[in-house]
Amino acid sequence: MQGYNVLMIYNNELNQLLMCKRLKDPYKGLSNLVGGKIEPRESGIDAAYRELMEETSISKEDVTLVHLMDFKYYVQNCYVEVYVGKLKRDVLIAGDENELYWSDLNQDFFDMSLYAGEGNIGHMIEQVNMYKDKILID
Known part of the structure; x- marks a missing residue:
């Protein structure tokens, strides 16, 4: 079963969430969270920090990730691990896989015409x- 991760990165003030505009399928043109594949024999948390660095230039020193939840898709034979973290300081984000941006949190993240994941992003944000007090640590 192939593993993937998705990373919910909040700014230090907890009023913005790091998003990307997908440049390729699946979900081309839609906003999504950053993330990627978990490689064989790689732990979920190691893959999360690796993907975060590759896609955003945010390092392990900039954020502490917490494993929030998983989604398992039996028909597609894959699972997605969801990690969340709050930046410890302002950082410069940079990546060339997708167009990165900071989103305010007053969006309708359940709107499938704008956001990838069939409503999962909205669900994760609500969780x-x-x-928040238990999972968003410095």
Whole structure:
């Protein structure tokens, strides 16, 4: 079963979430969270930090990731690990895989004409909102 990760990175003030505009399929043209494949014999957390660095230039020293939840898709034979973190300081984001930007949190993240993931992004944000004090650590 192929593993993937998705990374919810909040700015230090917790009023913006790092998003990307997808430049290729799946979800070409839609906004999404950053993430990628978990390589064989790679731990989920190691893959999360590696993908974060590759796609955004955010390092392990800039953010502490917390494993929030997983999604398992039996028909597609894959799973997605969801990690969340709050930046410890302002950082310069840079990546060439997708167009990166900071999104305000007052968006309708359930709008499938704008956001990838069939509503999962909205669901994940609501989970973070419910348990923010337990998971968003410095």
